[in-house]
Amino acid sequence: MVGDSMIHLRNVTRTYSSGSGVVRALDGISLDIPAGGFVTVTGPSGCGKSTLLNLLGGLDRPTSGEILVDGIPLHSAGERALTSYRRNTLGIVFQFFNLLPAMTVRENVELPLLLRGESARKAAPRVDEMLDLVGLSARSGHFPHQLSGGEMQRTAIARALAGCPRLLLADEPTGNLDSANAARVCETLLKIASQKIAVLVIVTHSESVAAMASARIRMLDGKIIPHNNGPAGG
Ligand SMILES: Nc1ncnc2c1ncn2[C@@H]1O[C@H](COP(=O)(O)OP(=O)(O)OP(=O)(O)O)[C@@H](O)[C@H]1O
Ligand SMILES: [Mg+2]
Numbered sequence: 001m002v003g004d005s006m007i008h009l010r011n012v013t014r015t016y017s018s019g020s021g022v023v024r025a026l027d028g029i030s031l032d033i034p035a036g037g038f039v040t041v042t043g044p045s046g047c048g049k050s051t052l053l054n055l056l057g058g059l060d061r062p063t064s065g066e067i068l069v070d071g072i073p074l075h076s077a078g079e080r081a082l083t084s085y086r087r088n089t090l091g092i093v094f095q096f097f098n099l100l101p102a103m104t105v106r107e108n109v110e111l112p113l114l115l116r117g118e119s120a121r122k123a124a125p126r127v128d129e130m131l132d133l134v135g136l137s138a139r140s141g142h143f144p145h146q147l148s149g150g151e152m153q154r155t156a157i158a159r160a161l162a163g164c165p166r167l168l169l170a171d172e173p174t175g176n177l178d179s180a181n182a183a184r185v186c187e188t189l190l191k192i193a194s195q196k197i198a199v200l201v202i203v204t205h206s207e208s209v210a211a212m213a214s215a216r217i218r219m220l221d222g223k224i225i226p227h228n229n230g231p232a233g234g
Helices: 049-056 079-088 105-115 120-133 149-162 179-195
Strands: 005-018 021-034 037-042 064-069 090-093 167-171 199-203 215-220
Touching: 005 049, 005 199, 021 037, 021 049, 037 049, 049 064, 049 167, 049 199, 079 090, 090 149, 105 120, 105 149, 120 149, 149 167, 149 179, 167 179, 179 199
Parallel strands: 037 199, 037 215, 090 167, 167 199
Antiparallel strands: 005 021, 005 064
16 A cells, blocks of 8 residues: 555546547546545546546556555556455445346345356345345346336445445436435445445545535536545645
8 A cells, every 4th residue: 555545546548549639538547445434436537537537546557656555556567466456355335236137136245256266055135134224135036127217226236345345436326216215325334334335435426415415526527626625636
């Protein structure tokens, strides 16, 4: 780790080349987030929020710059190290859920534990606990196409939490939920975060979610907007 940072970004750039030119999805981002934080990322559509989360999740690499999470250099790590990072350190709730369509709710939630080498039998109590936590015990045998949008989202959250990750990344985790379920999900994430997760990073458009954060990152056009409190900038 760099200092006491759980997450350390230095001059991170991610560009995409397309027919019409180069898009600077992230444009020289530097950031330090200490362990124990609940961080929200806000900003208009297209400002680079999902791009940032993909980099933190080791799903994509920066065009230039440095990213260290829990001391692991994601910008230079090999595929094996990245796979191990995703399996052992990370939980991620994708913007569009990425549930596996041929697997039931229960199997989706169980999968990260099996990938880690746990037996289905050993994983079962944890899977039950997660399904109960998000209120989906009664839907555990359903396939994703048999779920509402909010139920898919809660399944994705249960899957992300199943492996007790040190870093939880969530892209609009309450975007498809009514306010009662959104509040419930946020309370759950915060409760778990305060117990076990070192850092929780949530992309949100919700002011009420952002208001709960220990630090807020505001983005515009691939850059972090400096402000008075929180870890942004630097
Ligand atoms: N694979 C890609 N190829 C080219 N451009 C891309 C690609 N992925 C993202 N972009 C561009 O990068 C910019 C940032 O995209 P990103 O998905 O990070 O935005 P976002 O802040 O998550 O937006 P939203 O709130 O709509 O989800 C956008 O202008 C987008 O068009
Ligand atoms: Mg996005």
